[in-house]
Amino acid sequence: MALTIDTSGIDHELGDPRAVAIDLLSEVSARLRRTLDGDLRALCDLPLSWFEVLTHVAAAEGGCVAMSDLAAQISMTSSGVTRIADRMSAAGLLARGPCPDDGRVTLVQLTDAGSRRLAAAIPLHQQALEHALVEPLGGADNLAALTSLLRALRAG
Numbered sequence: 257m258a259l260t261i262d263t264s265g266i267d268h269e270l271g272d273p274r275a276v277a278i279d280l281l282s283e284v285s286a287r288l289r290r291t292l293d294g295d296l297r298a299l300c301d302l303p304l305s306w307f308e309v310l311t312h313v314a315a316a317e318g319g320c321v322a323m324s325d326l327a328a329q330i331s332m333t334s335s336g337v338t339r340i341a342d343r344m345s346a347a348g349l350l351a352r353g354p355c356p357d358d359g360r361v362t363l364v365q366l367t368d369a370g371s372r373r374l375a376a377a378i379p380l381h382q383q384a385l386e387h388a389l390v391e392p393l394g395g396a397d398n399l400a401a402l403t404s405l406l407r408a409l410r411a412g
Contacts, residue, residue: 288388295384300377305330305340307381310349310374313366320365322355349373 293304312329313321321329327337341364344350349370355361366374393399 299380320363323362
């Protein structure tokens with residue numbers, strides 16, 4: 257039995273500005289992440305995913321965060337965060353331990369080496385963001401407008 261697909265509405269769908277917007281958003285996000293990852297790896301031998309973990313842990317209240325919360329913050333599965341945390345712990349950037357209030361919860365915090373690595377990476381990441389994001393947008397005003405729009409999408 258042959259499968260038939262109705263393509264009568266496909267021209268409309270391909271030109272739908274909503275579909276175009278979401279496709280562009282996905283494409284640009286993926287490209288920016290690849291660019292930033294390459295820049296961070298080249299400039300300070302730090303993958304973007306590790307940088308994101310370091311920044312979220314550093315920003316957490318009390319300087320430590322539950323692994324499950326970290327997974328939600330960086331949009332990664334719990335097992336994915338566990339693998340990254342294992343590698344980062346082995347590299348001496350994170351310390352892991354049980355939560356004093358709930359032994360079932362694992363907390364992570366930056367080590368001194370992790371704090372130093374983050375401090376060294378932040379200005380390099382900011383330079384990469386300037387080149388990959390702000391310059392193509394035409395400046396800080398357009399970045400502010402884009403940020404406002406993205407916040408509206410997130411809230412919606």
